[in-house]
Amino acid sequence: MLLIDVVRVSEAVTRTSARLGKVGHLAELLGRVGPDEARIAISYLSGELPQRQVGVGWRSLQDPPAPKLVATATLTEVDALLSRIKAVAGQGSQAARKDLVTELFAGLTSQEQAFLARLLGGELRQGALDGVMIEAVAKASGAPSADVRRALTLRGWLPAVGAAALSGGVEALRAFRLEVGRAVAPMLAGSAPSVAAALEKAGGQPVALEWKLDGIRVQAHRSGDVVRVFTRTLDEITAQVPELAEAVLGLPEDDLVLDGEVIALQPDGRPHPFQVSASRVASKLDVARLREETPLSVFFFDALRVAAADLLDLPYSERQEALARTVPPGLLTPRLVTGDVAKAEAFFADVVRAGHEGLVVKTLTSPYAAGRRGAGWIKVKPRHTLDLVVLAAEWGHGRREGKLSNLHLGARDPDGGYVMLGKTFKGLTDELLAWQTERFLQIADGPTDGWTVRLRPELVVEIAFDGVQRSPRYPGGMALRFARVLRYRPDKRPDEADTVDTVRALML
């Protein structure tokens, strides 16, 4: 199959707004792709590369070579070249990699070049990723989408699942099993604004409340004396977290898959800032020294496999029993089972007082349904707010083209002026985007680089955020974590906005 066939389908999918229409276009193509190329086609059309990353980003694609006029490149050829680029990028020379990128793009028409550039940049933007592709694979193969989804949970990679479905149908899908040593797609949580709201979502039944630790999600696999550890995106980090391997090897079972969180704790048990945990887990050099300085702790909260028995389909309460039989209390995430709102709120106050992030509320009956947010797990975190001044705004991309979107936020400096604390584009409705674009252009001030529009500091906006973190980037040395717009405050003047001192107090 030619690359251009895939590009044409991608363009048709982009033009179609109805989800079922997108599925139809994708399924039609999957119906005529050969078995060797199914994996590649599914990968490209769900917005990823079979190689995952190849070390080529938007910057490397700034000056593409002259395009060809006739499309002749096959999927197999393009895939092989990308594999070579990945291999070269892994062993050094930027120049060699650049030559291969040029060779690849020189063999493509401008239409194909544009597609591949977006694919490499991770910005396909055709309105279809895994969710839509699952339906397309189901339609093209004749298998129920539930079987496709289930196989994806266990295998963690849709192109492999899709290729199996297209060649072997539902039988092939049902042959996928949890395999120790290969990561499972992790179960994700939705969110609620308060503990009471989370309990209500759970339907008034007793629920489990678990401490939410602000570290790195880990999935630990043990087979005999071999332990492997994976992140939420299924990347392996075994070498970076030796503490975790040792902890798992100390357990009485040797055929295990556990779900948990690693976090750097201070000697008094309070958590380090998230940056410290993230830095520790990301560092690959001199891990032995780093673990002396910043040891990691692990807390497990779920068991997917214990003593060679798969537990994913069991209700959460039964997985908990298996977990408690296998893992000593010191390695378990603190939890409380209750249906009582007052008790739940007291537990929430406990976790916040201990310096942790919040709670995850879990229904006792839900199976381990990977990849779907909001089903059985709901996170609750405390929310801070500040009234800040809009200092500038940036023009948006994609569906926000032509709208001023990303706000630069400033706190008032009591000595005069404003100190920038970060940016946000979150929480804006289309109506608000339209309003602020018009309003900002009235108060635009000073030169623009064509991207950022500086504003007279006149508008006050109420911002919600999760916390204040140290920042090397901003002049005040601090930045807001996960800032989002709640509403504009036309009732407030800029000289009534919150001050940098208020923000600094929140960081301590």
Place this chain on the structure above:
DNA sequence: TTCCGACAGTGGGGTCGCAAT
């Protein structure tokens, strides 16, 4: 007919490792 769950899109700050400057 209305409601609501799932999905895609739009980007945020911080950090590491690597190659080039």
Place this chain on the structure above:
DNA sequence: ATTGCGACCCCACTATCGGAA
């Protein structure tokens, strides 16, 4: 030594579609 880039860790929120109620 510093800088630019790619990748990935954490993530909130809105709009939309289409099946469920």
